[in-house]
Amino acid sequence: MxxxxxxxxxxxxxxxxxxxxxxxxxxxxxxxxxxxxxxKEDVPQAAKDIEGILKEGPGKFAGEKYNEEKIKKLLDEWPKDISAEEAYSRMVQLVAEDYQPHVKTYDSIDPNIQLSRKKPGERDTPEGKQAKELNVSI
CATH class of the missing domain: 1.20.5 (Single alpha-helices involved in coiled-coils or other helix-helix interfaces)
Structure with a gap:
């Protein structure tokens, strides 16, 4: 023991x-x-929250400008002792996508729902007519 x-x-x-x-x-x-x-050169801090990411502009190689060979050459030029945060910020500057058109689309959507009924359980009837009373037995 x-x-x-x-x-x-x-x-x-x-x-x-x-x-x-x-x-x-x-x-x-x-x-x-x-x-x-x-x-080292000053690299702007990249956004980490979703709102900041959506507001950031496109990177140098975003969308159709994406070129893997050029990006690899730039990566080889980076210092070997950079922090993960600095590497993230540098990558965002290179390959961040442009989300502004999507943000504008989502902002234009009205999430409110318009109901024609005034009370819950009320039935839809044509204008000026009253619904007949309905009794249900189980």
Whole structure:
């Protein structure tokens, strides 16, 4: 029984050590990446929410202008140590699609429904006529 507890304690100690080391190393690398960011060209932050994505304009290779070879050449020119967020922003600048025509279409749709009945359960009758009373037995 004591051997089992000591193995669990050692395993827990190792896991905590790895977590602590990983946390310390990420702080150092983040400070290095901040220093490297100053040397890189400024890339505008790409939108991450749906409203922002729909409002962004098309990228350089959007739609019919898509050219995989040119995009691959541009990707090879990127620095190797960029963050995932910067890579995302750069990709959006290259291949983002133009959603403005679709946004205009959806904005023009009226989601309200017009009912001819004034009360729930009322039957439709021609103008000026009254509906006959209907009794149902079950």
């Amino acid at each position: 004591k051997i089992h507890h000591s193995k669990a304690f050692i395993s827990l100690f190792m896991v905590c050590s790895f977590v602590l080391l990983a946390a310390c190393s990420s702080q150092e690398s983040s400070s290095e990446s901040q220093a490297n960011t100053d040397n």
